[in-house]
Amino acid sequence: MSRPVHSVASLRFWEELRRATQARIGLGRTGNALPTTEILALRAAHAAARDAVHEPLDVNALTARVADLGSGTPIPVTSRATSRSEYLRRPDLGRLPEDLSRIENEDADIGFVLADGLSPRAIEDHGPALLDALIRELGKTYTLATPIIATQARVALGDHLGAAMGVRTVLVLIGERPGLSVADSVGIYLTHLPRPGRTDADRNCVSNIHPPDGLGYAEAARVVSGLVAGARELGRSGVDVKDNSRAAGLTDAQPLPLTATRAEGSTPYAETS
Template structure:
């Protein structure tokens, strides 16, 4: 309050234009306003829905057809969603039929691209093909040898190690739904691993996260990933040893 009893506006509200975080939302007494409470509950419902959303395999197959690559549909050892959520380890390995299916494909490629549901299939349904529409031309124009695209249900990031090793790809790149938060339930992450093989942990990977319409734009994410792919191949490594020094983006 000013000396004349006039209440000033919340100075935090000016920052709302820069973030989706809940800042400057005001209060009523010691609590937030009813409007903000309802918005919070709605965001929480969206996050829960995202965790239980299903991979739109038919839609993905239709979108991927433009790239003229074989597409393999696979499944982890987690048989259903509740099991996937309660037993994370099952989502890191391919089930037996999927492992056998990969053996039918000739091994050897520069990169295998994997699309997986993760913790938000809705994010992948919305963002994966849009990202690849920018990334694929870069890879093709630079003469990369591409393995069949793999679409995987009930998967965790580490399943890319199984797939990359089976196809003997130098790099695995998995596009996967990130854990939904209360400001973003549609965020997709991309994890790159050089020399994928069983037993790797997260420090062996590079991650580009928050890929979505109101986060990191698809074109910008594709340029970042293309840079990382080239650096990984040139230096024969990924993860904490591969530094992201890209300042200029993709140059065709």
């Protein structure tokens, strides 16, 4: 296996930068090509991303883990996409529910939807622990509906589910589009007063949740709590609601704005509705 030749100074320079990012930087070269080790690593990452998209969610296993949190046995629903292949080809079907008859109107403050999205693996890896952190943070202040597990789901499916649950705010925990650095990242999409017809401008997103390298569960829950409070104060979510959770370093003389579009630290490459 061929190996690139670098000076010691060059190696140290790139090693230091790589500690601050998961991006592929300073890969070097062997002749006119990337080093063989880097080519193999890239192919492995690409395979992991493809697997994350196509492997189905284990609904039974996830249901058992969520039920253990004590928030009720989650209700399974599916979109109108009848297969993973159709889901990927027809995003519109992933936004529409197949059947809402099992969902009861609980008249609660907050509803949770765990959705497979474009990375079922992400929800399997992080969904229960993230939901637990949200329940601990939000349950102190708000009433919570029974969670829902949604398959072949896009973000906007939560509008229909939130309306059926009768909740004031719906939180969709969804597997984000895998990349070549992260294949199991979760995003939380918050919609206040959910109903069919809401748009991306009506939502707030906290994304890149995948500890230990991404946003942690407790921190994500704290950001969401602030966004929920802001949405309830304004009577709406979306572009008018800001994340002020990182404003603790500001002096008291500096007023904190109530509005923001996207939580700091989130990525623009999250799954869209």
